[in-house]
Every structure is written in C-alpha cells, then in structure tokens.
Amino acid sequence: MKLKNLLASAAIMAVSVYATASSAADEAAAKFREDFLSGQLSWSDVEARAKTEGEVNWFHWGGSEKLNAWIERNVVPALAAKGITLKTTRIAGTRDAVDLVLADKQSGKGVGEGSVDAIWLNGDNFYTLVQQDALFGSFADKVPNAENFFFDPADPASQLNLSDFGTPTEAREMPWSGEQYTCYIDTNRLSKSEAPRDFEGLEAWVKENPGRFTYVKPPHYIGNTFVQTALYAFGGGYEPFQKSITEFTPEEFAKLVEPGFNYLRRIEPYLLGGEKAIYPQNQAANQALYNNGEVDMACEFGLYFVSNQIESGAFSETTETLAFPESGMIKNKNFLAIPSNAPNPAAAIVFANVMAEVDLQISKLKEIGYPLGVDMAKLSEDDQARAVAAAPKHHGVTDAELAALAVADTNASLVKVIETIWGDYIERKVEMPFLQIVKGAMEKAAK
Amino acid sequence: MRRLSLTGKLLLSFILLMIVGPFIPLGISSVAFRWGWPDLLPSIWWWEKRDQVYTPLAWDYILDPVSRIIPAMGNTLLIAGAVTLISLALAIPAARVLGRQAFKGKSVMELFFASPLIVPEIATGIGIYLIFTQTGLQGTLIAIILSHLVPVLPYLIRVLTGIYSEMDESLLDQATLLGAGPLQRFIHVEFPLILPGVMAAALFAILISTNIFLLTFYMGQGQVETLATILFSKLSGGGSLDPVSAGLTLIVALPGILFLMFTHRLIREEVFAGGTSRG
The missing domain is CATH 3.40.190.10 (Periplasmic binding protein-like II)
Incomplete structure (x- = not known):
C-alpha cells in the first residue's frame, strides 16, 4: 500500500515538473514570438536565439534527387555557419506536413512545442493553415533579406508575393521559388x-x-x-x-x-x-x-x-x-511558411532569411533550375547579370x-x-x- | 543428382525466369541515363554522364549520404530484427500448445490468431495509431515494431504450429526419462528440433517486416525512414521507373535475399525437403 502511494505521488510530481518545464519553454517561445512580430527584437537577438535553439526542422517534398542534393550541399552548410543544424523531412505530399502541424495543434501544442519549423508550400496548403490559424505570423517582411522582395501593396509588382492563389499572404510565408x-x-x-x-x-x-x-x-x-x-x-x-x-x-x-x-x-x-x-x-x-x-x-x-x-x-x-x-x-510563387507551433521559431526565421539570400537563390537557379523566388528588379545590377547568366537554357521558347x-x-x-x-x-x-x-x-x- | 527430363528442364528454366526475370529490367534501368521508348536498351548509360551533371546519378545518388539510404537500411534491419525476436518469443509458446495439444475451442483460437490476415491492415493501423497517440508512442521505432507484430505473428504461428505437430514427442519423453528438467529439455532437445522451422519463420518475419509500408508510415508519422517508406515516396509520384527507384528496388530486395543465402541450406534440407519426404 505504501509503495503504491509512493508511486502515485512520484507520478504526480513527474507530471507537474514536466508541465511547468514545458509551459516555461512555451512562455519563452511565446514571448519571442510577440517581441519579434511587434518589431522589438534586433536581428542579432533573433540570430542569438536561433543559435541556442540549434536546429530547424524543414518539411519539403522530397521527390527530386536534384533538390535533395542541392539542399545538402548548399543550405546545410549555410545554416551550419549560423550555428543551426538543418533537419529535413522529405515528404511525398505537402499535405502530410500540414496534417502534422494541425494534429500537433489539436493536441494543444503551441509555439515552441510542435514538430514542424518550416514547410515548403503554396496555394491550398497555405490556405488550410490560414483557415486553421496555424501560422507563426507576419515574419517575411521583418527579416534582412526582405529587401529582395516587393512587399508594398501599392506596387503591382508585389502581387506574386502578397497573394498566394488569391489568399493574402500578409508576409506569413517567405517567397522561395517561382513557377x-x-x-x-x-x-x-x-x-x-x-x-x-x-x-x-x-x-x-x-x-x-x-x-x-x-x-x-x-x-x-x-x-x-x-x-x-x-x-x-x-x-x-x-x-x-x-x-x-x-x-x-x-x-x-x-x-x-x-x-x-x-x-x-x-x-x-x-x-x-x-x-x-x-x-x-x-x-x-x-x-x-x-x-x-x-x-x-x-x-x-x-x-x-x-x-x-x-x-x-x-x-x-x-x-x-x-x-x-x-x-x-x-x-x-511557392513559399516557406512557419507554423504557429514551430519548436524552433527563431531558427525557422533565420532559415527563411538564408533561403532568400541572393547567392543561394542564384545557385538554386543555376544548379537545379528552380526559378528565382526573389524579385529580379530588387537586385543590384551585378546580381541581375549573374542571375541571367545562371538561368538554364530554354528549349524552343524565350x-x-x-x-x-x-x-x-x-x-x-x-x-x-x-x-x-x-x-x-x-x-x-x-x-x-x-x-x-x-x-x-x-x-x-x-x- | 537425378537428370531432369526435357519438360522438367523447361519447367525449371521457366520458374527461374519468373524469379530472375523482373530483376533484369530493374538492373538495366538502375544503370541507365536515358531509356525511353522505343529503345530496347538505354540510349545513354549512367557512366557516360556521371561526370557531366551536378546531381549524383543512379548508384552515385543511392550510395551518397544525401539519399539517406544507409540509415534507412539500418532502421529497416533494426525493426526487422526486433520484430523477428519478439514475434518468435510470442509465437513459439502459442505454436507449442496449438501444435501438440487438443483442447476445447482450439479452432476458435486458431482462427483468432489468423485474424490479422483477414482484417485489412489499414483498419488495424488506424486503431493502433489512435492508441499510440494517446500513449505518446507515435513517431517512435517502438511503435513501428509493435505494429509490425500484427501482420507478422499469424504467419509465424502457422509455420511453427506445423513444425510442432510433426515433432516426435518421444524424443522429449526420452530426455525427461534421462532426468532433464523442463528448461534443459527445451534448450537441448526441443529447440534444436524446431530450429529449422524457427529459421523459416524468421525468414517470413524479416520479409514481411521489411516490406510493410502503411503501418511503418502511420506509426512513424512519416518521419522514421525505412527502405519501404523511401521507395514508396519515390514511386508514389507514379509513372516512370527512374534509375534511382530501380536501384532502390534492388536494395529493398536485399535483406530477404541475404537471409535466405545464410540459412537456405538449413531450411531447404530440414523443413521443405524433409517436410515433403515425410509427408
């Protein structure tokens, strides 16, 4: 009888310790989210937090060997330089990642607690996350590489960045590639x-x-x-x-x-x-x-x-x-979205920023033929010339x-x-x- | 060896062709660069292009760490090994009773043990998944291993029941008469007698476990990669068989072939050949 009581109280203690620990982590992540979205954090604050988070879990369609190899050779080292380990999950359909985010959300996992940091998506899958209120927030126009995009609603050139299959993006996803x-x-x-x-x-x-x-x-x-x-x-x-x-x-x-x-x-x-x-x-x-x-x-x-x-x-x-x-x-365009329950939100933001770097964008165009996600007219003349030179040859059209x-x-x-x-x-x-x-x-x- | 008649020879070569045949286009495809209609053989081979393109091609990709095939192979073997050991530990006692004793409700029991063969995997899968999400096991190797037991056990119980029902009980009685305890008797007499059957059962377990996609994908939440899940996500795009898929298919067939090579003598001589001559 004594033993049983002991076990029961130990179990209760374990649960409560776990609960306080997790809600503490939750609070820190939630505060980060609030501070970042309201513009109170400097970029170096974000990078510092990203470094302590240490990893980012990116879910992307993994059916292309070219893309997988390019990510391994280019994105992994670029993030390692920032102290972040990129963990990619290759999925057969983007829907799988969206489902996982929503399942985590339903079981009550908030920011800092889920399992998906970033998803490569557009259209319907983004629309689903918007409808389910499962996105981190408007981050894309608050990172340094936002300068590579048109985000001004008054400018018609912003159309592809502001609207994803007619759904307003509100900078809740970062343009990454075009099609x-x-x-x-x-x-x-x-x-x-x-x-x-x-x-x-x-x-x-x-x-x-x-x-x-x-x-x-x-x-x-x-x-x-x-x-x-x-x-x-x-x-x-x-x-x-x-x-x-x-x-x-x-x-x-x-x-x-x-x-x-x-x-x-x-x-x-x-x-x-x-x-x-x-x-x-x-x-x-x-x-x-x-x-x-x-x-x-x-x-x-x-x-x-x-x-x-x-x-x-x-x-x-x-x-x-x-x-x-x-x-x-x-x-x-297709985008990188950060879910509302991203376990490593700061690392996810740094990741999205890295993916919008001109050099990485040009390498993506050159090596695997994925069109630029950044807007050409926003690049320096030098970069524009490099991008034109990097583009694969068209066959039969210009x-x-x-x-x-x-x-x-x-x-x-x-x-x-x-x-x-x-x-x-x-x-x-x-x-x-x-x-x-x-x-x-x-x-x-x-x- | 007895000489085969002409029909025997024809039959044998037909059977061989049926077994080896499907591997031929796979083998060729795995080293092709461009193999399109209407070419009988690839018009451009992998080695002609391998130094000219950015992405590793065919076997270069499969053997490159980027393909993650080695860790997936590790997961596959780990899961298959654990499934084999656990299912044997469960199946041997069950088969021992079913094969040697007659009791009331035995046929109901046998039907119950065979039921996973009748109920669709997706139905059991959803049920198991719900339980695992409640217990927080989802997404772990343990969840996958436990779920694999469901389709594997019926086969093992069947194979081992057959072995036990053919076992010469008097050998066990002799051991008892000579003073062996139950454990000694099991280790030194009973287990060696059923060993060929255990090997055959283990082969079944490994083959089935390495090929399960649906349960692995569900229980691992798509995040535990095995050869089966990698192959499926590669092929679920549908349509054409590219060199990487072809090479991957050959690799998926490997664990079963390897196990068969290690154990074929034991199984062939003791179970299949012995079983038919006895029967």
Whole structure:
C-alpha cells in the first residue's frame, strides 16, 4: 500500500515538473514570438536565439534527387555557419506536413512545442493553415533579406508575393521559388509549326490527331491548373478569377465558367483513350505517357522543366517548351511558411532569411533550375547579370515570350469549387443542369 | 543428382525466369541515363554522364549520404530484427500448445490468431495509431515494431504450429526419462528440433517486416525512414521507373535475399525437403 502511494505521488510530481518545464519553454517561445512580430527584437537577438535553439526542422517534398542534393550541399552548410543544424523531412505530399502541424495543434501544442519549423508550400496548403490559424505570423517582411522582395501593396509588382492563389499572404510565408505552367512537345513527333498555340488550336489539333493529348486529372493541382487555364481562355482572362467565391452568386459563377467547361467536355472524346478518356493521376504518370510516345504534348508547372528533364536524361533532346496558350500561362510563387507551433521559431526565421539570400537563390537557379523566388528588379545590377547568366537554357521558347504570357493564379477559394464541378460535369457526367452542379459545388465548398 | 527430363528442364528454366526475370529490367534501368521508348536498351548509360551533371546519378545518388539510404537500411534491419525476436518469443509458446495439444475451442483460437490476415491492415493501423497517440508512442521505432507484430505473428504461428505437430514427442519423453528438467529439455532437445522451422519463420518475419509500408508510415508519422517508406515516396509520384527507384528496388530486395543465402541450406534440407519426404 505504501509503495503504491509512493508511486502515485512520484507520478504526480513527474507530471507537474514536466508541465511547468514545458509551459516555461512555451512562455519563452511565446514571448519571442510577440517581441519579434511587434518589431522589438534586433536581428542579432533573433540570430542569438536561433543559435541556442540549434536546429530547424524543414518539411519539403522530397521527390527530386536534384533538390535533395542541392539542399545538402548548399543550405546545410549555410545554416551550419549560423550555428543551426538543418533537419529535413522529405515528404511525398505537402499535405502530410500540414496534417502534422494541425494534429500537433489539436493536441494543444503551441509555439515552441510542435514538430514542424518550416514547410515548403503554396496555394491550398497555405490556405488550410490560414483557415486553421496555424501560422507563426507576419515574419517575411521583418527579416534582412526582405529587401529582395516587393512587399508594398501599392506596387503591382508585389502581387506574386502578397497573394498566394488569391489568399493574402500578409508576409506569413517567405517567397522561395517561382513557377509557370508550361506545355511541352516532342518535335520529333509534333513539329513546332503544327503545335497548338491556343485552346481553339488545341481542339482542332486533337480532332485531327485523336488520343495524342491528355491532362492530369483534377483535383491534382497540375490538373486543376490546366482546367483553370482553359476557364481563363473562355471566361475573360484571369481577372474575374481573382475574387473569392463569396463574391459570386451561383448564377454569376456558372456563367463565368460554363464556356470553359463546355470546351473541356467537347475535347474529351479526342483525348487519350477516346470515349473512356484517360486522365493521368499526377505529373509523373503524365511524363511517362509522353516519354512512351502515347501523347505528343503534355503540360505541367515548370519554367525550366524541359531543360531539367533533358539534363537528367528523363526526356529526349528533341523536347521543347511550348508557349501555350496565348490566352495566358498561370504563374505563381511557392513559399516557406512557419507554423504557429514551430519548436524552433527563431531558427525557422533565420532559415527563411538564408533561403532568400541572393547567392543561394542564384545557385538554386543555376544548379537545379528552380526559378528565382526573389524579385529580379530588387537586385543590384551585378546580381541581375549573374542571375541571367545562371538561368538554364530554354528549349524552343524565350524568357520574354514566357514572361509576356504570364498571368496570376486562381483564387484558392475558387479552386475547390472548380475541381468539384470538373468531377461532376466532366468525370461523372452528372445528369443535371450546369447551374445545379455549380450550386452543389458551391454549397459543398461553403461547408 | 537425378537428370531432369526435357519438360522438367523447361519447367525449371521457366520458374527461374519468373524469379530472375523482373530483376533484369530493374538492373538495366538502375544503370541507365536515358531509356525511353522505343529503345530496347538505354540510349545513354549512367557512366557516360556521371561526370557531366551536378546531381549524383543512379548508384552515385543511392550510395551518397544525401539519399539517406544507409540509415534507412539500418532502421529497416533494426525493426526487422526486433520484430523477428519478439514475434518468435510470442509465437513459439502459442505454436507449442496449438501444435501438440487438443483442447476445447482450439479452432476458435486458431482462427483468432489468423485474424490479422483477414482484417485489412489499414483498419488495424488506424486503431493502433489512435492508441499510440494517446500513449505518446507515435513517431517512435517502438511503435513501428509493435505494429509490425500484427501482420507478422499469424504467419509465424502457422509455420511453427506445423513444425510442432510433426515433432516426435518421444524424443522429449526420452530426455525427461534421462532426468532433464523442463528448461534443459527445451534448450537441448526441443529447440534444436524446431530450429529449422524457427529459421523459416524468421525468414517470413524479416520479409514481411521489411516490406510493410502503411503501418511503418502511420506509426512513424512519416518521419522514421525505412527502405519501404523511401521507395514508396519515390514511386508514389507514379509513372516512370527512374534509375534511382530501380536501384532502390534492388536494395529493398536485399535483406530477404541475404537471409535466405545464410540459412537456405538449413531450411531447404530440414523443413521443405524433409517436410515433403515425410509427408
């Protein structure tokens, strides 16, 4: 009996010691967060705290050997110089990291207590963290390398930094890289002159060459983006798609997207597989179709995608990028976000700052072909020249052509609705008036 | 050795081809740089390009610390080893009773032990995960090892039950008559008798454990890397088999092959061959 009592009190003591210790750590981190966000800390204070934290846990998509090797060779030493050990977790989908942050948050872990310090993300995943109030705060405009970005809302050049798929970033994530939706062709099979330049051209071409094209299946973001591009082309460009879904009535939205969806339905019988159209599940499956000669043209994100693929041997030397469609190619940035329960918040901020350094950005562009996340016009003339020289060679297009066609991404709140409509109208071919389908999709998204 | 008839030879080469065949494209792919349709063999090989590009290619990447394959291999073997030992410790007593004794409700018991084979892994996985998050075990090696016991145990119990039911009980009685205590009897007589079965069971345990992705990923919260999780995240992109995935697949097959090489004589002679001749 005595022993049992002893054990019980020991257990209570252990729990209370643990609780005070953890809440103390919590308080220090919470105070750091408050002080940093209100601008009371100098940069050297932040670096000093980062050094005591000693490590940063970065979750990033780990499917690219090039990227993994580049991080190991460049980012790890850059952070080691600041006394921080970079621990990376290579995830198959960014969603996994977001889920982990939210699970930690649900079990009551606050700042200083979670398991994720930084996530490489954009769009939907950022939107989720915003909605769940799971972000550290507006840090990106308060670090020294913020000078490499346009953050002034009055300046239109800031658009890509301030808006992530239509969600205001409010500097809660640091721009790290950029991308543009491009299509590519094998000039051995499809000559440049015959290749489509816009969606009407694509329709005419697939009708003559049935089965030689397909696109990634929504709700995969690569597929969503193709659908959005088509909707832009038939819905008056990108501007109407910058608004949030709450600003539309179902009738307005149906009117906006119906021509685009009708187009997608019209071309479906001429896609790969014909009557039973085959939509690949992701970009890798799409690349395999292209590589195996089953389709002659494919689309995905990647300004330097073709050069990277040729360089790594994945694609033939005759692959070229296509400036398609002339109605506008979606361009966006991707970011580094710090969750609200980051275990090492100061180290995470130092990490984000290091990632925005010009030298590291140029090395990323040169070695692995990931476009600059920093804004070119903010760099010194010297750095601009170095960046231009570092850029991988384009195949079949010029930078100017691609830049001229770049348009903004769709508002994240519309993306969910659009993918639901695609599922009902294109994939399942629900027997309902289009307006009904739109209404259903908007109701589903509102839940 | 007895000479094989022509059909026997054909059958043998067919079986060999079925076993070795899938490894051929994997082997070639793992040393290719560009192998696209319609080329029968790679048009550019890995060694032609390995000095020209920034990123380590194919085997260079796999063997480079950046790929983290060596620590993942360590985790895989550690997990498999622990799973094997624990599951043997659990399966031997169970099989001993099931194989040698008849009792009421035995068939229900056998069905119960086999139930993990019937219930889908994802269903058990979610349940186990919920328990682990309550106890704070999630994300640890221990959680992974415990979860692997679920799909491994049914196989071990089956294999060992077979061994025990074939065991000549009189040998044990002789040992008792000669004055051996229960422990002595187990160590010096019973264990050597079941050893080939234990080896076969261990092979099962290692093969199953090294190949489990879902439970490993759940219990490790995606943060404990094993060969299976690395391969899965590599292949889950879908589509093409690049040189690194191909090389990785070959490596994943390694633990099982190695164990088989070390123990094949014992298993072949004592269990499979012996078992068929006895039967």
